[in-house]
Amino acid sequence: xxxxxxxxxxxxxxxxxxxxxxxxxxxxxxxxxxxxxxxxxxxxxxxxxxxxxxxxxxxxxxxxxxxxxxxxxxxxxxxxxxxxxxxxxxxxxxxxxxxxxxxxxxxxxxxxxxxxxxxxxxxxxxxxxxxxxxxxxxxxxxxxxxxxxxxxxxxxxxxxxxxxxxxxxxxxxxxxxxxxxxxxxxxxxxxxxxxxxxxxxxxxxxxxxxxxxxxxxxxxxxxxxxxxxxxxxxxxxxxxxxxxxxxx
Numbered sequence: 001x002x003x004x005x006x007x008x009x010x011x012x013x014x015x016x017x018x019x020x021x022x023x024x025x026x027x028x029x030x031x032x033x034x035x036x037x038x039x040x041x042x043x044x045x046x047x048x049x050x051x052x053x054x055x056x057x058x059x060x061x062x063x064x065x066x067x068x069x070x071x072x073x074x075x076x077x078x079x080x081x082x083x084x085x086x087x088x089x090x091x092x093x094x095x096x097x098x099x100x101x102x103x104x105x106x107x108x109x110x111x112x113x114x115x116x117x118x119x120x121x122x123x124x125x126x127x128x129x130x131x132x133x134x135x136x137x138x139x140x141x142x143x144x145x146x147x148x149x150x151x152x153x154x155x156x157x158x159x160x161x162x163x164x165x166x167x168x169x170x171x172x173x174x175x176x177x178x179x180x181x182x183x184x185x186x187x188x189x190x191x192x193x194x195x196x197x198x199x200x201x202x203x204x205x206x207x208x209x210x211x212x213x214x215x216x217x218x219x220x221x222x223x224x225x226x227x228x229x230x231x232x233x234x235x236x237x238x239x240x241x242x243x244x245x246x247x248x
Contacts, residue, residue, distance in 0.1 A: 071127030075152045078192035094134050095146045102139045104210035110224040114144035150228040158230040
């Protein structure tokens with residue numbers, strides 16, 4: 001009950017208790033910040049290769065249909081990833097650009113492995129089309145991601161169907177004949193494969209030209225990167241072979 005006011009004889013109602021406003025929930029950090037914290041210390045790096053306002057990479061390619069892969073980048077045919085003017089997907093362009101910039105000064109680039117957990121996290125983010133600050137990631141992780149992308153290209157970058165022709169060209173007796181044969185096989189590559197091959201060879205040449213800092217010669221780069229570029233056509237397993245006919 002309210003209290004009696006002795007002056008006017010009226011009752012004074014108690015003031016309502018004010019409840020404090022609810023504390024708003026803290027917003028979840030955006031993915032690019034969570035990925036940066038998970039993959040390593042954030043680094044400030046100049047970006048002369050791109051003219052983009054954002055520092056994150058967004059996979060902006062249509063999801064190919066019927067290609068056998070579940071992601072946007074890894075395991076997809078290059079022809080399905082390239083734009084109509086032949087450009088590689090932006091994340092692949094960014095990987096190549098960053099490795100051009102930082103690879104020649106990094107000792108053991110393409111030779112030293114990255115952590116499987118970090119590689120898996122970065123691959124999953126790129127494959128799902130999410131924003132990834134590639135320039136803030138360790139350079140060895142970028143190199144491992146590029147190798148992983150090359151390794152998962154169906155039929156490989158140099159086309160498994162041309163495996164015997166590549167081997168035949170490499171076994172030519174003279175250097176002149178070898179170069180002519182390699183040039184002939186190269187002309188048989190699809191346009192998308194040829195574009196990526198040129199960019200990759202330019203990167204590897206840049207690294208091998210700075211062996212004082214990279215400690216990576218052309219031979220060592222071939223050993224580390226080469227197996228991801230070409231492999232023979234997979235032979236059918238024993239389970240797929242037809243059963244021999246039984247004699248009558």
